[in-house]
Amino acid sequence: MQAKYWTYREMWDELRRLEAAHPNLMDVEVIGQSREGRDIAAVTLTNQATGAPAHKSAVFVDANIHAGEVSANSVAMYWISWCLAHYGEDTQATALLDQHTVYLVPRIALDGAELYLTTPARFRSSPHLYPYTEPREGFVADDVNGDGHILQMRVPAVDGGYAIDEVDPRVMRPRRPGEMGGQYYHVFEEGRIDRLAKTGELPEFAKAHPARRATMDFNRNFPIRWAGESGQPGAGPYPLSEPELRSLADFIHQHPNIAAYAALHTSGGVILRQPSTGDDTVLSQTDRHLFSRVAEMGARVSGYFAGSNYEKFATGHEKVLMPGAADDWLYDHFGILGFTVEIWDLCRRAGARGYGEFGVRHLMRLSPEERTEDERKLYAWATREGGPDAVFPWTPFEHPDFGFVEIGGLNPKFLVQNPPLHLLEEECANVSAFLTGLGLSTPQLIIPSIRVVQTAPGVFRVVAEVSNAGFLPTSSTDKGRELSLCGVCAAIEGDVEVIAGESPTTIGQLDGYGSSSMWIPPGEQRGYVEWVVRGEPGTRVDVVFEGARAGRVAQTIVLDATMDAQDA
Numbered sequence: 001m002q003a004k005y006w007t008y009r010e011m012w013d014e015l016r017r018l019e020a021a022h023p024n025l026m027d028v029e030v031i032g033q034s035r036e037g038r039d040i041a042a043v044t045l046t047n048q049a050t051g052a053p054a055h056k057s058a059v060f061v062d063a064n065i066h067a068g069e070v071s072a073n074s075v076a077m078y079w080i081s082w083c084l085a086h087y088g089e090d091t092q093a094t095a096l097l098d099q100h101t102v103y104l105v106p107r108i109a110l111d112g113a114e115l116y117l118t119t120p121a122r123f124r125s126s127p128h129l130y131p132y133t134e135p136r137e138g139f140v141a142d143d144v145n146g147d148g149h150i151l152q153m154r155v156p157a158v159d160g161g162y163a164i165d166e167v168d169p170r171v172m173r174p175r176r177p178g179e180m181g182g183q184y185y186h187v188f189e190e191g192r193i194d195r196l197a198k199t200g201e202l203p204e205f206a207k208a209h210p211a212r213r214a215t216m217d218f219n220r221n222f223p224i225r226w227a228g229e230s231g232q233p234g235a236g237p238y239p240l241s242e243p244e245l246r247s248l249a250d251f252i253h254q255h256p257n258i259a260a261y262a263a264l265h266t267s268g269g270v271i272l273r274q275p276s277t278g279d280d281t282v283l284s285q286t287d288r289h290l291f292s293r294v295a296e297m298g299a300r301v302s303g304y305f306a307g308s309n310y311e312k313f314a315t316g317h318e319k320v321l322m323p324g325a326a327d328d329w330l331y332d333h334f335g336i337l338g339f340t341v342e343i344w345d346l347c348r349r350a351g352a353r354g355y356g357e358f359g360v361r362h363l364m365r366l367s368p369e370e371r372t373e374d375e376r377k378l379y380a381w382a383t384r385e386g387g388p389d390a391v392f393p394w395t396p397f398e399h400p401d402f403g404f405v406e407i408g409g410l411n412p413k414f415l416v417q418n419p420p421l422h423l424l425e426e427e428c429a430n431v432s433a434f435l436t437g438l439g440l441s442t443p444q445l446i447i448p449s450i451r452v453v454q455t456a457p458g459v460f461r462v463v464a465e466v467s468n469a470g471f472l473p474t475s476s477t478d479k480g481r482e483l484s485l486c487g488v489c490a491a492i493e494g495d496v497e498v499i500a501g502e503s504p505t506t507i508g509q510l511d512g513y514g515s516s517s518m519w520i521p522p523g524e525q526r527g528y529v530e531w532v533v534r535g536e537p538g539t540r541v542d543v544v545f546e547g548a549r550a551g552r553v554a555q556t557i558v559l560d561a562t563m564d565a566q567d568a
């Protein structure tokens with residue numbers, strides 16, 4: 001398994017190479033194009049010999065919907081390799097691909113990620129102009145000193161809000177109320193004023209308003225509580241306006257066997273679950289139980305923190321928490337148990353306070369002194385453990401707009417937003433363990449027993465039992481049950497006439513073992529079907545159980561006149 005940051009070409013070459021090496025386990029298809037015309041890859045992993053992908057319950061994983069979150073793509077690529085390399089050796093990998101299907105879209109923000117990896121630029125999702133169709137005048141982030149990075153600038157100024165920290169001079173601390181007599185600075189992102197109009201000689205600082213270009217946020221563009229640009233910056237002109245997301249939404253809709261979902265992001269070192277709209281009481285008791293148990297499993301195998309979107313992100317100030325986000329859409333509109341995994345936690349490594357552990361609401365209460373304390377820890381850790389290029393010392397530069405400035409700070413891409421390369425593999429392995437566990441939690445139909453009894457010459461009673469041996473219910477969640485998906489169906493296929501009972505017939509949704517309780521017998525986890533059929537003795541017929549999210553299980557039986565009962 002290779003843990004690396006993949007460019008577009010490298011990623012496609014690797015996917016094609018793996019597909020060629022494992023034709024019975026892996027399939028890669030193009031499901032659409034990015035705005036700039038790059039092919040969006042979707043990967044299917046399953047053992048074709050044990051059943052078609054659509055006949056197994058599936059986990060769906062997407063990654064790198066935010067352009068700069070390239071380690072999410074690294075995790076997806078690593079997990080694909082892990083599944084393939086360990087199939088037949090590792091019991092989990094083998095069970096996952098024999099009994100389930102894995103669908104992955106390893107990179108959604110193809111255009112933005114490519115620029116992120118090959119230039120100093122950073123984008124939220126896409127480099128196309130948004131929300132304005134023409135570039136606007138103002139401050140734009142840029143690598144003004146040409147060192148290949150867009151860092152921070154500190155600009156000496158009497159009205160500056162920052163001072164050099166007395167403990168660690170690399171840290172800039174907020175200037176205290178009423179503080180005077182020192183050297184103060186403006187501190188902001190490395191960049192310049194882009195002048196488009198014939199504005200003459202105007203003061204630079206007064207023109208330094210962000211030009212707001214390329215601020216599209218793909219994970220605010222899903223059709224769930226969508227808020228528009230005025231309610232949620234980056235939301236896009238209308239839900240699913242972006243070609244990348246339209247392709248993704250179509251893919252999800254075309255694969256009704258998806259029973260679990262994970263969206264891979266950075267950073268925070270946390271597995272985020274539902275709900276987003278309030279505390280856990282907004283979920284049904286069953287869904288609260290399913291979400292928290294799977295999230296806790298994830299925390300245990302990955303070493304990450306776990307909690308709900310609401311618990312980690314809500315500040316109390318928002319009207320709607322993160323409108324238009326994928327995990328909410330998959331739960332609210334499809335009833336799919338889904339998670340957002342935030343890879344990499346610099347704060348935790350450094351012993352500082354991060355939202356993954358404490359939540360944003362708690363971090364908001366930190367005093368400026370406490371924040372500065374944490375900032376020092378980040379610098380200290382980055383110097384010790386961050387590898388080369390983790391910390392850039394403040395370096396003087398004669399800026400065309402702002403005069404004397406110093407440029408420096410922490411590496412924004414491969415320290416703050418993503419792990420430095422030497423720590424990437426650890427994150428990939430940890431998150432892969434969760435994804436494997438999530439895939440193995442999806443529903444799985446088994447046939448515990450079939451009885452065939454001849455009741456008259458050429459007339460047989462067939463009683464077949466089905467169970468969901470997976471953790472999740474066949475509807476994935478309680479919400480899925482409410483959305484009235486069809487449940488498990490039973491059919492008898494072959495050269496027989498059904499004279500009592502119906503084929504196909506509906507059994508309904510079945511609980512998984514995750515819904516079981518010591519107080520309630522497991523009647524909801526199993527179902528059965530009974531038919532009386534007429535057929536030639538010796539005829540082979542198939543008993544088939546199938547559910548949209550539960551997959552398909554079949555067993556061949558023989559209408560045997562010599563046997564009174566045949567136990568499977």
Ligand SMILES: [Zn+2]
Pocket residue numbers: 065066069265266
């Ligand atoms: Zn993200």
